[in-house]
Amino acid sequence: MPELRKDPITRRWVIIATERAARPTDFIGKFSDDMADRDRCPFCEGREAQTPPEIFSVRRDGSPADGPGWRVRVVSNKFPALRIEGNTARSGLGMFTRMDGVGAHEVIVETPEHDTHLALLPEEQIADVIRAYHQRYEDLDRDERFEYLLLFRNHGRAAGASLSHPHSQLIALPMIPKRTSEEIDAAERYFVKRGSCVYCDLIAQEFAGGERVVYENERFVAISPFAARFPFETWILPKAHMASFGGISAADVPAMANVLKTTLLKLALCVDNPPYNFIVHTAPYEFPRSPAYHWHLEIMPQLTRTAGFEWGSGFHINPVAPEDAARYLRTTEVREEALPT
């Protein structure tokens, strides 16, 4: 059973998901990536039996679960960091606090096709992926043990992807992650002081200046943040105030598919299909309608190596000015056929 442990000083939680090993060097093999090629990829159509049973799918009418015919498929992670069984009682031992590693860890397989990218899927297909995110977001909200949903995507080995078949992941947590709390606390302090949402004000300021705007459609905007940690870091925000990703409407979905596809394509064309992570920052389940917080998606290309200094201090060195990154991305013409494979 995995375990959740809290650092007594910084109050950050970690997941200790122990793999028993006979010798310490056994760990090394386990950590190396094993990118399954398409001949044995468990996410390909026709190999549904190789994954845990499907939790949700978007599939051809009448096609049975766990067989072919799907366009998007959600399954439990076969090697979950947290497990769905258990309770959320915390126990202490002197200064230390721990609890069972309770949570959900699911994989959203974004397409039956192996050799493609999320950015290359048709917008309608990306809209189906977003609908799957939303269905899982809402469904896991019903489990009252969960306080937060982390929705994220790793693209490329250097960004931590262990299977190349396009997929995203989600982890439902029985607590709010520390970085999320920090962001929310900061937004609430701003709201108390100014009476407005800091992200709404940020969007207004970015539109007024324009130099860090990458792309916009009627409902979403993509910007290079002023204090970007990573070269070509890009945030996607809904233009209208909305605290929770769970609040997106049916009409928001195609617009989100459009901004996500366009931004990821520009990034792939501009800096040669970089490894990246994206993560959805959303309000906790308890406060879906906060006037202070504003959900958004942060895309972090992994073009630089992160060194100890950054880990230890939270202080990042970014060699690309956000205004330059935005200009390059803004002026990159979206041509799918030009994408490096």
Next chain:
Amino acid sequence: MPELRKDPITRRWVIIATERAARPTDFIGKFSDDMADRDRCPFCEGREAQTPPEIFSVRRDGSPADGPGWRVRVVSNKFPALRIEGNTARSGLGMFTRMDGVGAHEVIVETPEHDTHLALLPEEQIADVIRAYHQRYEDLDRDERFEYLLLFRNHGRAAGASLSHPHSQLIALPMIPKRTSEEIDAAERYFVKRGSCVYCDLIAQEFAGGERVVYENERFVAISPFAARFPFETWILPKAHMASFGGISAADVPAMANVLKTTLLKLALCVDNPPYNFIVHTAPYEFPRSPAYHWHLEIMPQLTRTAGFEWGSGFHINPVAPEDAARYLRTTEVREEALPT
């Protein structure tokens, strides 16, 4: 001139150290590592002219600066993230705050020998390295623009090292990094509540239990932290309360050399010379004698890939229980000749 920018929401600072590039893809080449081999390594003895002039050295009596004869040599980083010239006035633009990228960025070359590791140097040589750290710590304290000194080491390409010749780095900053402030604030809250240093209490609890103690000598202890983020993460702490690394005495230096060498050797032998980062966590220059904070050194082996989820949430998944890591490290016999090269 590099620039320091503050995120308006999380108040985290970043360094924007722009390299001008004609095309965005030019960035990619710049980010790739270029490990100089020993034939052209600028840190090797005899190539002193290839670095900026030396700031400090431990060298043979009478040997002139910037020539051979040194055992430890400190020079400015040739490609500094921050520059020593400039002032620390902050300017705002709407919600945003920026300042000139003022700071010091120095390299501590730990030995004239190219093909070795810090862990393989004699303890007396490691003591010289620590004396160099201490001299730079004290010297940079005299520049009143600096509030904090980040002292760190990257070992191996996967940990961000760009030159294999053994070296550490320091960055003096005109502000306290956010992660440091968080740690200090947490320690101060604990002190107000309990009247004791949280790290002193932690050391006492770890000695009482013993299962996470890796090594100790008369003045220092190495432990696997209860909520370790990384497999085989290890912290080295002085046993006696001491807020600032600047407070180490002449008698502490050999004991620190001993615990550092022993811990790094055990790690190298136990998990096959892993890439690692270490970082010294110390009190800010302004509060060198805080009763609440306790300086220490955190070693973070880089055996797992960090994925988006960890970046976005601060939530780490560690596949090795700290008690297992401590047991493996504790029982690893220190034999230098067995170290993989």
